[in-house]
Amino acid sequence: MKRMPSLPLAAGLGLAVLLASGTTALAQVKLLNVSYDPTRELYVEVNKAFGAQWKQQTGQTVDISQSHGGSGKQARSVIDGLEADVVTLGLAADIDAIVEKSQRIAPDWAKKLPNHATPFTSTVVFVVRKGNPRQIKEWDDLVKPGTIVVTPNPKTSAGGRWAYLAAWGVARQKGGDAAAKDYVTKLYKNVPVLDSGARGSTITFSQRNIGHALLAWENEAVMLVNEMGKDKFDIVYPTSSILAEPPVAVVDRNVDKHKTRAAAEAYLKFLYTDEGQAIGAKHHYRPTNAAILGKNASQFPKVKLFSVDDTFGGWAAATKAHFADGGLFDQIYKPGW
């Protein structure tokens, strides 16, 4: 009778197959970056650069998917189970909402990366028709009778929320909260269309030819002018505006589940490297690295910037006072035009 192959040999072969398969699994990692509307182009380039660096450092191929939409809506998706490894949103309040409602992100997320986990900053500027026929130069010009302003809905859009707070903050500097409320009331009387997101407002202004001024993220404004034609639009930098700080965070529970923490953390840290900061500047986000910002100073005109923390006491207070149901925005905004 023939003897069968010995069990140790079979076990050895099985172990070899298991090890080979494990090596294959280690050679690839997948990440999902859930972001807000205007960052599509930025993260396409970031992903490419980070992928090359990660491959060189670890030998792993990193496959990064992007998801974009209104910042609040994206946060809701993560709360509802979208398996994001990292979030790069328009507002700290949106990440706080994920922390509060799903516990998928550790509460101390803002302390885990420099500058309150904000690799780039931005601000709110005006886009006007070429030649600025309405001579819109400052915030006060936006509330002149007959002026039509386009800005997204601050209840649903991070860009809209930054624009609202920028307007409030500038007016407040001049005459306190009462003057600010009066000013913002007048401003939103001049807003006939409230899109749900920043990209929608850009379409309303540029493709639907509505309005005399668009309140936009600085990077979105530059992209609009560059892509739609410098002969059609001008950018107006007001003397004062808000310091917009779109934050980033690792979605702790998801990366632990996916075993992608190392890659996810490295991905966000990459945004702070010289290369990451330079890519941000290329896409018109203001680098937080002073040296990189200095190298690109010519593309970022000086604007007197104020922060949400200093002016509104932080996002939690600002959200509660202005954007909660029945808050100040609901009080001053009357649909219709």
Next chain:
Amino acid sequence: MRSISKDKRMKGPSVPESRLPSSRAPSVRTWRVRVRLLGIGGAAALAVAAATGSAAAQAPAGADVVAPAVTEAGGSPPAAPAPEAAPNLTELQNRIDAAEQASRIAVRRVELLEEQLAATAQAAKQQKDVPTFTTAGERGFNFRSGDGLYLLRVKGQLQIDTRWFLNDGALSDKADTFLIRRMRPSIDGTVFGLVDYKFTPDFAGASLAVFDAYADIHPFQWLRLRAGKFKSPLGLERLQNDPDLVFMERALTQDLTPQRDVGAALGGEVGNGILTYSLGVYNGAPDSANPDVDTNHAKDFVGRVLLQPFKAEALSGLGSLGLHFAASTGNRFGTPTNTLLPAYKSGGQNTFFNYISGTTDPAGTPFAHLRQTRINPGLYYYFGGFGVLGEYVWDKQEVQKGNVTTNLVNWAAHGTASFVIGGKNGYDGATPNQVLDFTKGTWGALEIGVRWNYLKVDGATFGSTTDTTALVFADNTKSPAKVQAFGGAINYVPSRTFRLCVNFEQSRFTGGSSVKTTTTDATGAKVTTATVTNRHTENALLGRVQVNF
């Protein structure tokens, strides 16, 4: 207005920014063109007319509008009563601009409203309407009512096996074969949003058998009542669905648990599935049995708890851990003609153990009598592609032969480890990350498994070598006292609906065979004695093509 496509509107700088060169006054034709362009629709034209305040306000929508009191050649005005002072060009320009803006804003608002409506409709469709239609996929063919309260699913499971026994001429001659292992169409679903049902017959083999036929009332996640024929909650591997097993045939522990039983059970999930429980009353099925009818008034009580601690959100990244404990107890009332005692099968599905049967003397046939108790702890753990599952079954049965009753305790255990390459491992089987698709260059998953399993029959079953009066319930020259098996499995899983399997398992027996020796005694007579030896080692090579939807 809505007949204008979005694309046209996006490309449509047909409505100009309308800043005229200051050195040139517009002609009547220019105004006509402008107003026509403004005429995105009747409403826009009316808006223009209203804004200009001209007589054109009275004109029908889309009609040509003549600019008042302005002629291209600068000729004299008509000899008529002097009209109101004509607005200057700048004022007209502003009015036109305002009208343009008003019309565009109206269009954009409609557009946004339409987008909102579409989004709302889409959401409603996803929630309600889509299941109205028939769907087909890995979970069978589904028919669901629009309100989601009624569901009918048609499913099927087909397993075509081949078995080859190596190095065993006797076994090869009679057992090397191709066969239909399972051929089970299945219908399940929900009625009234409250009651699930399932019916599964099996057409494989010589006769039709019903495997599942039950209704499951589930008012709450934590409380459901299932009644009918179904798996009693004994056997962690037994409770896995057949198509999801790492090995084509379950381990030896299956010999000590029933296939199905008829009864009613309360169960449910607590804490989002962290704790699952079941407590039921059943007719009482012998080991390995699949009975449809009850033979006596006695009932089995079967309970189970399954703890899955990693279902807690804080631990969800640690994989899937299941801690299983089940037990049963109940009385049997066998007879010499219906013993209610089992036969045990090897991994190659050959019967290796039988209780003796006295074909001529009923008193020589043992049968199950009174209490049978089973205890069954087990666990599984899955993480990514890796998985292990192990369990132990302790089975005590009172057995009677003649007028004597004794307790026999048999036990079995197994451990199975598996790894899925290109997919996710789980208690519900291997799931490929990407199904086989030649056009995309994806290949499904490969599952590799190894296992050890063991079954030991109570030594008292075979009588005693020292006590010749001890009862014998099984012949140790035909039925082994224990079996130990090692196996390996390689399963190609292109999708959850289809898999190809190759298994090999070697089963080594203790006892179960004999060698006859003939000697001559002092009187010169020939005496034949049988010496117990081990049953021939079984080397089973199994293959399967499986379709499951």
